[in-house]
């Protein structure tokens with residue numbers, strides 16, 4: 162046995178050595194490329210003295226490309242090279258631009274009888290797969306980019322459908338050192354030879370090794386172990402809408418992120434318009450945002466929480482399920498339309514009406530809420546003209562009959578006011594000659610509209626409304642009752658108004674994720690009046706008129722702020738990826754839809770994990786956002802996160818939450834059964850003890866999931882246990898994972914909202930190794946500590 166082990170070790174060492182040699186060669190080549198890039202930079206900066214715009218543009222384009230290249234090569238990739246495939250001869254012998262054979266099928270004579278009843282084959286091509294493509298000095302492929310077509314067989318090949326692949330190898334490396342290799346034979350029936358010697362095979366279970374690894378608070382890429390059904394999604398054509406379903410842990414988030422990297426690789430020019438990844442929570446953003454940089458992609462992908470999609474607004478607070486259900490419903494569209502118009506006549510803090518004669522100097526305006534003016538008195542041709550409340554109201558209603566955004570209707574309102582004043586002045590009748598009448602009218606308009614009282618009147622009568630201001634106006638129960646009549650029930654209107662009172666009269670104050678969607682809707686209803694744009698002076702812009710041209714020093718110094726600025730300004734993306742799509746409310750679908758009007762989409766979700774109680778309403782809004790684009794649906798079926806023992810417990814909840822829905826099948830089992838425990842009188846002490854126990858049992862992270870209104874308390878209970886453990890409200894756990902989790906009081910989580918059972922299903926599916934279910938008072942646990950919700 163010992164002799165056999167030693168033999169295995171020596172094959173392993175030799176194969177590690179083979180890959181080490183290759184990696185050394187790759188690094189030598191990378192160094193040459195880095196020198197080349199540095200030379201280009203130097204050369205460009207020497208040419209910096211040349212002052213013509215054309216030369217500057219040429220120089221900067223060169224610097225830009227070289228800088229990009231250098232950046233990517235210098236990035237610290239933990240496993241730059243991670244895969245290898247050994248292939249049979251291709252059918253037609255044609256090679257692609259990366260130097261690899263293009264044919265997926267082997268040549269007819271690639272496999273031959275060996276004379277002993279078996280079959281033999283010669284390895285005709287070996288490809289190494291890595292994070293970026295690297296060619297040697299003769300343009301032969303040293304490393305193939307994982308997204309290139311030639312790399313697809315690394316992910317797609319299976320023993321059932323091997324194509325040309327004989328051996329698939331995962332290479333584990335750190336920095337410049339190869340640590341290990343793991344092989345899978347795709348054609349075990351063949352005796353294959355490479356350079357005259359039999360093809361060696363080392364180890365098993367590269368995927369299992371990846372799955373068993375301790376988790377940190379940052380998601381890792383899965384580039385070395387993407388599975389065939391996942392690869393199909395990642396490389397699906399982007400012409401339309403790609404919909405991806407699948408239970409917890411099937412890799413939906415991972416696949417969505419790898420797809421973003423793939424799309425950029427495929428068509429960088431097209432996706433220069435930006436890719437937006439929408440996540441449900443800032444926690445999930447923080448967890449996933451390192452994945453794309455680890456794949457060498459930064460800058461063109463914006464990962465945003467749905468509560469951070471609107472400039473100047475950031476969700477920092479939560480709504481109760483009742484309020485969330487109202488704010489998220491598509492009925493809010495009607496309410497907001499009325500509010501956006503109604504707010505024109507609502508009293509506003511800090512604004513003031515001019516006195517009835519319109520002559521009040523505005524600096525004396527009182528600071529408290531003021532009603533809009535009810536009359537306008539002007540002086541023209543030496544006499545007073547007045548528009549009374551009824552006349553003003555008729556004008557307002559005539560203007561509001563249009564469909565333009567409310568703030569953009571003001572010029573028309575101004576025009577109609579002037580028309581009325583002119584008619585009332587009777588001046589038209591005094592000028593029978595049309596030409597003279599037109600001249601007089603022009604003078605009249607100029608006289609009146611340049612008077613300070615007139616502008617002050619307009620500001621008060623048709624003020625520029627802000628989304629926050631309208632939301633604040635909706636906090637007035639009386640007004641909201643009017644604006645929501647026949648749309649919301651009186652009880653709902655009261656709840657909504659009360660929730661908005663936290664905003665304060667000027668609209669400042671903490672927002673929820675649902676408020677942010679309302680603000681965006683209001684932004685569209687109100688519009689932003691055109692103003693002269695202030696532009697930051699960039700001297701070279703003025704010289705050449707080209708945005709892209711700056712000096713290298715400028716570019717390096719301002720790169721960060723510039724990207725930030727571009728991201729801030731961007732509201733229309735080339736591709737939109739929605740993660741945890743089942744959670745978007747109808748109002749959030751509208752918000753996200755506005756950012757992808759011309760986009761292709763990837764929509765990833767699992768209805769069984771939805772915390773939104775009205776799926777039909779959300780479905781309609783989703784259809785509206787995605788429009789009539791053709792859709793392609795994929796389903797992922799294998800759970801890579803939870804061991805079978807945990808998946809089984811979660812499946813019991815799924816059966817009640819979504820009867821008939823199939824759970825994904827767990828890919829591994831650990832033999833570790835979930836632990837059930839009953840909390841003592843001091844719930845906090847019990848939770849802390851369970852968390853401590855798990856910290857001792859796993860190397861990585863521990864998540865403690867509690868009902869939303871226990872979040873604050875739970876953080877206190879865990880104080881001082883270190884940063885491997887975190888406390889989470891049930892809704893915050895979405896999409897995250899931990900080595901071990903404590904789910905505190907399933908009944909409390911399930912009772913929290915109409916979608917509570919599905920939220921509990923989410924909580925129970927977060928652990929990669931160990932799960933503890935801690936029952937509280939409401940759980941009616943049996944003698945073994947199993948809560949009633951988890952008993953057969």
Ligand SMILES: Nc1ncnc2c1ncn2[C@@H]1O[C@H](COP(=O)(O)OP(=O)(O)OP(=O)(O)O)[C@@H](O)[C@H]1O
Pocket residue numbers: 368371372381382383386387388391407408409410411412413414415416767770801802895896897898926
């Ligand atoms: N092919 C793979 N190789 C290695 N790890 C994988 C693979 N696919 C998924 N995983 C791992 O499985 C875990 C679950 O993946 P992910 O979070 O993407 O699943 P999900 O379907 O989005 O789950 P949920 O619906 O619960 O949010 C992650 O740790 C991910 O890295």
